[in-house]
Amino acid sequence: ASHDEIAMLEAAHKAEVISTRLRKLKKKAGRLRAEIRDMLFQAEALPDGSLRFYRKGTQQPGANGDGRTWRIKVGNFALKTDQLRMMGGGAVVGNIPRGLPAFSVPAFNVKVMIQLLPYAVIISLLGFMEAISIAKAMAAKTGQRLDPNQELIGQGLANVLGAMGKSYPVSGSFSRSAVNLQAGAVSGISSAFTSLAVVIVLLFFTPLLYHLPQAVLAAVIMMAVIGLINVSGFIHAWRAKWYDGAISIITFLATLAFAPHLDKGIMIGVVLSLGVFLYKSMRPSVATLARAEDNALRCAATHGLEECAYVAMVRFDGPLFFANATYLEDKITEIMLTKPKLKHIIIVANGINDIDASGEEMLSLLVDRVRSAGVGLSLSGINESVMTVFDRTHLRAKIGDDNLFATMEKAIAEVHSRTHEVGADHQCPLLTVCRLANAKN
Incomplete structure (x- = not known):
């Protein structure tokens, strides 16, 4: 028993000795870590872009320093001497070449x-796009008028002189424009x-810098840029058209994500806006009209109005060109299928401000198709540029001047007498207000 007690005492003594040594080593390690943290370094930029570090104050005279003070990153774990990480804080502007460049x-x-x-064209387009977007933000803030042509001329002259x-x-x-505006600049x-x-x-x-x-x-x-953030602008765009608000928000977030490459965020906004424009151009508003309470002809579906069973008055809002010509044709075909008593179609062309060869050809084929089905076709409100195309392509003669009207009211007055028997439809939705039974006032 005495032998076991002696062995236990010796083991306890050794454990205490080891614990004492560990405490001393921990204190020493803590002291060394503190010394390492206090070690300051300076960096020299090498031609390949890497950095060479020196103890602060030992850097060679004339070395290309970055002006920062570096330290070794010391954590709570064992340091790996082959994977030391450097932390640089207090970045300064550094050396700035003195004097003006030589002009040549x-x-x-x-x-x-x-x-x-090719690269010059891309750079110039991106530069102008970025500059004009910034100028628009400033103009919206100050209420000034923006002239993109003047902006482009000024930027071009600046690049010509800058090249020298x-x-x-x-x-x-x-950033510089925001600081300039925040400082009170007005011209x-x-x-x-x-x-x-x-x-x-x-x-x-x-x-000194x-x-x-x-x-x-x-x-x-x-501090200057924060004042340019206009939250109400996003809300206003969303209320006007939800997709405009969505595009503005996406563009704003993309610009922040790709900073300082503002052109990428702007390009995303341009692409989204272009996509919406193309979609709206390919699918413009096509409405069937009826008489409303204010005696105006309005969209029957939107205002809960009945439609005339014999005459379809179709309004097309937008230029008629290759991208949307078939869309109008499909809508006319759909109306003919849903109205078995249909006798005449009036296309309200007030919104058609332009027409190309594809649109004209579609109208010519549509005249043949509609009339072959025993349905008449007329147009009203054609502007001069569209009528000129009709004259050149002889579509005007094909339609006939007796089917071309200056206004919607003249078209209704003429077509109604052709398509309605006397007393057969004294409550025509084109002449009087006829609401659907389930429509809300």
């Missing part, structure tokens, strides 16, 4: 110009004074 006319090389032309100084392509800057004179201040700084004061923290510049830009 670029060499003209036709071969190089041909190679660069080897500058980057010139475009509008959202282009502010840009002239800004340019003069930049020239003076480049000539005499660039060393070396230690300017980039965080200060970021704060100035953020």
